[in-house]
Amino acid sequence: MAEGIATASGIPDFRGPEGLYNTLKTQLAQDPGLLTATPAQIKKIMETPIYVFDCDLYRENPVIYNEVRLALILGTFERKWKPTIAHYFPVLLHMKGKLLQVVSMNIDGLLDRVGLPPDKILDVHGNITRVACESCGAEMDFADFVNEVKEKTRNIYDPADGPDKSTPIKCRRCGNATVKPRTVLFGSNLPKEFDPVTKQVMPKADLLFVAGTSLQVYPANTLPGMTSKNAKRVVVNAVDVGEELGFDYDFLEGKCEEVFLELIIELGWLSDLEEVSRGNLTESSVELIRERKLAEPNA
Ligand SMILES: [Zn+2]
Structure with a gap:
C-alpha cells in the first residue's frame, strides 16, 4: 500500500500534481528564503x-x-488525519484470517491506528512517529521530539507560528544534530526487516493487492x-501502472477508498467495516459509505 491510500485522509502525496515536490518547487521559486539552506x-x-x-x-x-516535514510531524x-476505507481493508x-502481511510505503503511521497487530505491518520507508538518532541509534519519544521540533523549527507553513530561525535537534546521548523520525532518506538503507520479511511472505501470498x-x-x-x-495480483489505482514491470495483474481503476468499498460490499463485509472503523474513519470515507447505503439499502 502506498501514498494513494492516504490522499483521501487529506495527507498530500509526493508525486501528484499538488504533491509535496511540486508545491515545494513553486514556493521556492517565489521565495528562495523559504528553507534554511544555502543557495x-x-x-x-x-x-x-x-x-x-x-x-x-x-x-x-x-x-x-x-x-x-513539520506539517506532517x-x-x-x-x-489531524484519519484512516480511510483502504486502511481498513487489511483489518x-x-x-x-486471510492477511499475510501489509507492506506499506507510507510514513504517516495511519496503519498503526486501525487495530492491526504491529508484526503485520512492514513500513518499508519508515514511520514518522518513531524517532531516533541517525548517528548512535538512541530513540526519542515522539511527544518529546514534537516539543523540540516546535521550539526549534521555523514553521514554513505558518510563519506566524514558531521561532524565526531553525536550529538542529541534538541527540541527548551523543550530542549530534541527527535526531529525526525514522523515515528512510534517499540514499540510505531500508529497515533491516525489509529483506527477511519480504523474502518470507511474498512467495507465500496467493493474492496480492498493490494499492x-x-x-x-x-x-x-x-x-x-x-x-x-x-x-x-490486483493493482488498485487512479491510473494504470505497472505494465512495464512485467507481471500479470488485474487492474481496478479508481480512488482507493472507492474501489475497496466496492470490494468490501461484494464480499459482504460492510457491517464488519462499519463496526471496526466506527469513529475513526476520514470524512470522505464515511460519506462514501452513507451514499452507497442510500443507493443500495441492502448492501
Ligand atoms: Zn545520538
Whole structure:
C-alpha cells in the first residue's frame, strides 16, 4: 500500500500534481528564503525536488528535513488525519484470517491506528512517529521530539507560528544534530526487516493487492514480481501502472477508498467495516459509505 491510500485522509502525496515536490518547487521559486539552506542547496532542490530528502543533504544540513516535514510531524501528532476505507481493508482480511502481511510505503503511521497487530505491518520507508538518532541509534519519544521540533523549527507553513530561525535537534546521548523520525532518506538503507520479511511472505501470498502506488520507487516496486507464478495480483489505482514491470495483474481503476468499498460490499463485509472503523474513519470515507447505503439499502 502506498501514498494513494492516504490522499483521501487529506495527507498530500509526493508525486501528484499538488504533491509535496511540486508545491515545494513553486514556493521556492517565489521565495528562495523559504528553507534554511544555502543557495547551492536550494538550486539542487529546485532541479531535483526529491533531493530535499536525500541523505547527503541531511548530513550537510539537518534542519531542512524538519522544516519540510513539520506539517506532517505536527499533523500526525495532533491526529489531524484519519484512516480511510483502504486502511481498513487489511483489518477485515486479518479478521477473516486471510492477511499475510501489509507492506506499506507510507510514513504517516495511519496503519498503526486501525487495530492491526504491529508484526503485520512492514513500513518499508519508515514511520514518522518513531524517532531516533541517525548517528548512535538512541530513540526519542515522539511527544518529546514534537516539543523540540516546535521550539526549534521555523514553521514554513505558518510563519506566524514558531521561532524565526531553525536550529538542529541534538541527540541527548551523543550530542549530534541527527535526531529525526525514522523515515528512510534517499540514499540510505531500508529497515533491516525489509529483506527477511519480504523474502518470507511474498512467495507465500496467493493474492496480492498493490494499492495507491505509482510503482516508481525501488525496491518496493520489485515486490509484485516476488510472488509465485500462480498468485493473483490486483493493482488498485487512479491510473494504470505497472505494465512495464512485467507481471500479470488485474487492474481496478479508481480512488482507493472507492474501489475497496466496492470490494468490501461484494464480499459482504460492510457491517464488519462499519463496526471496526466506527469513529475513526476520514470524512470522505464515511460519506462514501452513507451514499452507497442510500443507493443500495441492502448492501
Ligand atoms: Zn545520538
